[in-house]
Amino acid sequence: MNNSHKPSVYDIIIIGAGPAGLKAGLTVTENSGLKVLVTDKIVPWDKPIPCAEGVGRLGLERSLEVRPAWIRQVISKACFHAPNNTTVTYQDKNKGYIIDRARMQKDLYETISSRGGEFIFGKKVIGVESSLNGHRLIHFDDTTSLKARVVIDASGPVGLLGRKEQICWKPYDLESACFVVAENVDIPQDTVHIQAGSSIAPGGYAWIFPRGENRANIGVVVGGKFRNGVNIRDLLDQHLKTNFPDAKVITTFAGSISCGYQRKTIALPGFIKAGDAASAVNPISRAGISEALLSGDLAGTSAIEMLKTSQENKQRQICRKYEKMWYKELGRRHLKLAKVKASLYSVPDEDYNKAAATLQSLSLEEITMSKIFKVSLGRFPRLVWALRHLM
16 A cells, blocks of 8 residues: 655645545546545554444435445434433434444545555654645655645644644644443444433533444543543543443543634645544534545545646635535534534533423424424523524
8 A cells, every 4th residue: 555656746645544535535536647645644444443433324425425334333313311311312314324434444545546546654744835836745754755736634633734824723622532342232223322411521422322243332522621620531431330331342442523613714725624624523413424525525626626727816716615615515504503512511411301301201203303492492591592503
């Protein structure tokens, strides 16, 4: 997968072989004749990927032709646990998937390679800067460099590339997450579980996602304003001890999620941010796979447009078009959700418990998102106030 005889100049270099970077790679390699390189500090599919792997069916199928081998489980229901463990189950007619993300990403890599795209793994990009003649200079941690006419930064939430330029480079709301893959977990395979509460996950939530073969992905994410006041590993250990005392942990992960959003610059001439590097994660659900795929596709399309002109004013027009397209597709919604999340911090556990008890009286067939608003939230002013940005 590594080739020491690569040309030093590319049309497009994509930093990061996650969903955003690989989707961008798919988009740009549809155009024959372009020199395209994807680079990553690791080989993502050679070890378990730190991700809960839950994704909505519609979002995934919008971006990719989904292969059956990528699907671990089909999810039709979500069970929400209030802080006092009152449960409400919501059935989604559109369904969702638990995917094998490593398998999916390796297959996408093979498709890009078959189209002539090149890859470098095991080298970290530590800087991106402008150079002469309309190129960008990419610096690696081994002191080597490459040039590209356009760079797509899909390096993730803490790549921090572009800090010397007027572009989004630092996460707006960095949250901590910790989770395990565990076996000996007996849960329904068509249901994901989400649990709220100030003691189990302040400012965030705990989750249980089925993984097949009596396994599950179990984790906790904590709101950014609380992460310095808690030990997230202790929260996860208590979650496991309380709810799954017989579970056997196979692997443990910890990481960061960039799940805030502001309408700021995410593209400059020759330099486009995508995925987590552009803070494309849903601020409330913390979902990021479908968001990254969409972002990567838009970034790839914009990169191709940039290659067609050397005029800076036209490239800046392409940047603004990319930003407007993202804002129209998901950014506007994410901006509202970011405001909602900040408001939800002040809602006490008691309100969630009462809302869940009210909804519990409804049958599964009656529970829709509109019914949740009409039947429950309207009775609890603090929840209504927190969710006012969505109304």
